[in-house]
Amino acid sequence: MGSKTLDDEHYRDYDCPSTTGSCFVGGESRGRHTSRDGDGCMGSRGAGGDDGDDDDESHGAINATTTLPLMSHTSAETSKKKKRKRPRKKNKESALKQSSPPRVPLHDLFPSDDYPIGELLSYGTASETTVRTKSCESRCEGRRSLEDSTFLNDYRKAAEVHRQVRQWVQQTVKPGQTLTDIAIGIEDSARALLGNAGLEPGHSLLAGMGFPTGLSLNHCVAHYTPNPGQKDIVLQHEDVMKVDFGVHINGWIVDSAFTVAFDPTYDNLLAAVKDATNTGIRVSKDFASRCEPRTNGSSQNAGIDVRISDVSAAIQEVMESYEVEIRGKMFPVKPVRGICGHDIKHYRIHGEKTIPFVKNSDQTKMEEGEIFAIETFGTTGRGFVKDGKGIYGYGLSHDAPMQVALPLTSANRLYKTIKENFGNLVFCRRYLDRLGCERYLAGVKLTHKQEVLNCLVSNGILEPHQPLMDVPESYSAQFEHTILLRESKKEVLSRGDDY
Numbered sequence: 477m478g479s480k481t482l483d484d485e486h487y488r489d490y491d492c493p494s495t496t497g498s499c500f501v502g503g504e505s506r507g508r509h510t511s512r513d514g515d516g517c518m519g520s521r522g523a524g525g526d527d528g529d530d531d532d533e534s535h536g537a538i539n540a541t542t543t544l545p546l547m548s549h550t551s552a553e554t555s556k557k558k559k560r561k562r563p564r565k566k567n568k569e570s571a572l573k574q575s576s577p578p579r580v581p582l583h584d585l586f587p588s589d590d591y592p593i594g595e596l597l598s599y600g601t602a603s604e605t606t607v608r609t610k611s612c613e614s615r616c617e618g619r620r621s622l623e624d625s626t627f628l629n630d631y632r633k634a635a636e637v638h639r640q641v642r643q644w645v646q647q648t649v650k651p652g653q654t655l656t657d658i659a660i661g662i663e664d665s666a667r668a669l670l671g672n673a674g675l676e677p678g679h680s681l682l683a684g685m686g687f688p689t690g691l692s693l694n695h696c697v698a699h700y701t702p703n704p705g706q707k708d709i710v711l712q713h714e715d716v717m718k719v720d721f722g723v724h725i726n727g728w729i730v731d732s733a734f735t736v737a738f739d740p741t742y743d744n745l746l747a748a749v750k751d752a753t754n755t756g757i758r759v760s761k762d763f764a765s766r767c768e769p770r771t772n773g774s775s776q777n778a779g780i781d782v783r784i785s786d787v788s789a790a791i792q793e794v795m796e797s798y799e800v801e802i803r804g805k806m807f808p809v810k811p812v813r814g815i816c817g818h819d820i821k822h823y824r825i826h827g828e829k830t831i832p833f834v835k836n837s838d839q840t841k842m843e844e845g846e847i848f849a850i851e852t853f854g855t856t857g858r859g860f861v862k863d864g865k866g867i868y869g870y871g872l873s874h875d876a877p878m879q880v881a882l883p884l885t886s887a888n889r890l891y892k893t894i895k896e897n898f899g900n901l902v903f904c905r906r907y908l909d910r911l912g913c914e915r916y917l918a919g920v921k922l923t924h925k926q927e928v929l930n931c932l933v934s935n936g937i938l939e940p941h942q943p944l945m946d947v948p949e950s951y952s953a954q955f956e957h958t959i960l961l962r963e964s965k966k967e968v969l970s971r972g973d974d975y
């Protein structure tokens with residue numbers, strides 16, 4: 477999930493060229509999706525529509541198996557370990573493979589509960605590493621140690637859930653599916669693999685989705701998720717879809733995204749963004765190893781840390797080296813402004829640091845002990861985003877009061893449910909529905925449901941997130957990984973064979 481930044485000057489100047497009045501969805505005809513947008517239909521709900529989870533498929537409906545090899549980046553040592561372990565667990569491990577759709581809990585696939593290590597990147601020479609480690613001890617005092625084995629293993633488990641679920645999506649997603657079915661497919665799979673349906677009070681805080689599943693098409697750059705009651709969108713062959721979902725265990729979120737396109741026209745767009753994201757990951761490492769350690773006694777100037785602006789500049793350079801030909805016309809690939817990579821905190825998808833995709837003069841550094849979502853977005857459009865219609869999700873405001881008397885009883889109850897089940901995690905209406913929130917709102921008029929949520933927004937309790945749009949007819953792509961800046965190595969947690 478990208479971190480939205482303050483409005484850019486350029487973006488304020490930009491007026492959506494509302495083509496035939498349907499810049500934002502509403503009059504869109506079936507099958508016309510190039511100018512599709514946020515839903516804007518939260519108040520209405522189709523009769524008989526079942527937007528809940530398809531739990532009936534959750535158990536036993538295994539009609540095909542998918543072999544999911546351990547990631548290629550797992551160290552040789554780890555592979556050997558796994559091999560040695562196999563004979564002992566022979567029956568259990570050889571009998572079990574992940575199903576399609578994924579429903580086998582990870583604990584059953586990894587009975588030893590040791591999950592694959594992410595891609596490990598070295599920071600540089602041994603001496604630099606030593607300086608780094610020492611300086612960090614003082615600098616990172618109070619910061620959570622990323623070397624805690626339970627923390628690391630849980631985080632790797634969440635990453636493995638992400639890999640298995642997304643690889644199933646990559647293998648099975650096809651035109652004709654609705655975005656609701658794709659989103660629910662991802663969410664049911666992730667919850668099944670985590671072994672936690674998240675339906676009891678508080679359970680979603682133990683493990684579950686890190687934020688609303690993003691399925692953003694074409695010129696919708698980010699932050700679109702299907703909402704109950706809206707006219708469902710059917711995926712088309714010519715669509716470019718960003719799939720961005722998060723998996724968390726105990727509040728530590730793996731945030732990783734990829735882009736799907738069926739038409740080879742967009743191959744270069746996808747290649748540009750993938751390259752830019754990998755550059756962001758790699759450059760920070762190269763820069764770190766080039767950097768001269770300054771031993772002037774100031775731990776702040778240990779010199780190994782990476783300036784975020786250097787990562788941004790490298791991302792921009794790579795992104796802008798690509799162009800893409802769409803229906804006979806060449807488009808430069810532009811980095812998107814107004815949305816950024818970000819650090820991740822406990823139960824908080826966006827920390828305080830942001831990584832723009834264009835060069836800047838920010839002197840902020842990445843520091844050891846931090847967790848970053850390195851993501852980039854590239855577009856054939858303007859490269860500036862504005863809010864689309866509809867709502868992607870809601871998160872508790874930073875300064876939300878713990879106790880507040882709301883004018884609606886239903887709003888007070890909803891506030892309690894949100895605190896209990898999501899805490900500071902961003903959620904969407906589908907996540908509320910499956911908790912039965914629709915049921916307790918069932919007696920009221922459909923528009924009232926929106927009113928209840930709006931009541932929490934207007935009282936400063938919830939912060940709404942909207943879809944982010946580039947110009948109609950443009951196409952955008954996204955790739956993203958979560959990395960841990962560990963003491964001696966950088967771990968690209970969510971790395972897989974796919975991206």
Ligand SMILES: [Co+2]
Pocket residue numbers: 477478479731732817818849851956
């Ligand atoms: Co993100």
